[in-house]
Amino acid sequence: MKYSIDKKEKYAVFSLEEENLNSVVAPSLKSEFVILANEGIENLIFDLGAVKFVDSSGLSAILTADRLWKSLGSFILTGIEHPSVKKLIEISRLDTVLTIIPTIEESIDYIFMEIIERELQKDPDNE
Numbered sequence: 001m002k003y004s005i006d007k008k009e010k011y012a013v014f015s016l017e018e019e020n021l022n023s024v025v026a027p028s029l030k031s032e033f034v035i036l037a038n039e040g041i042e043n044l045i046f047d048l049g050a051v052k053f054v055d056s057s058g059l060s061a062i063l064t065a066d067r068l069w070k071s072l073g074s075f076i077l078t079g080i081e082h083p084s085v086k087k088l089i090e091i092s093r094l095d096t097v098l099t100i101i102p103t104i105e106e107s108i109d110y111i112f113m114e115i116i117e118r119e120l121q122k123d124p125d126n127e
Helices: 026-038 056-070 083-091 104-121
Strands: 003-007 012-016 043-047 074-078 099-101
Touching: 003 026, 012 026, 026 056, 043 056, 043 104, 056 074, 074 104, 099 104
Parallel strands: 012 043, 043 074, 074 099
Antiparallel strands: 003 012
16 A cells, blocks of 8 residues: 655644545555554544545544544544446435545644634633
8 A cells, every 4th residue: 555644743744646436445545544643643634635446444544543532632644536426325325424524734734723712712810
């Protein structure tokens, strides 16, 4: 599986550099997500810019990441450009469950807004 990870202080961008997110790639991808979550990466941006095909195994890997990051911070899907990928996400209704943002830059902005929001919601008596 070809991918790149750009780790920053507050987030990481995981770019899948495969055309197919299928049953061949999904198990390795899930493992990578678990490793990143265990490393304490609070916010993950998953870039699908190179992906042209996703099957049910691929969707399962995406949902695994979404579950992992529910308790850590934010999980964002970005770079969904290929029509078949867009269509599958819409048909499976994942567009109503996942945070999907068009670009990496907008995703980074979103994460910083979420961080500020979480900080504001913290109860000062609990610190």
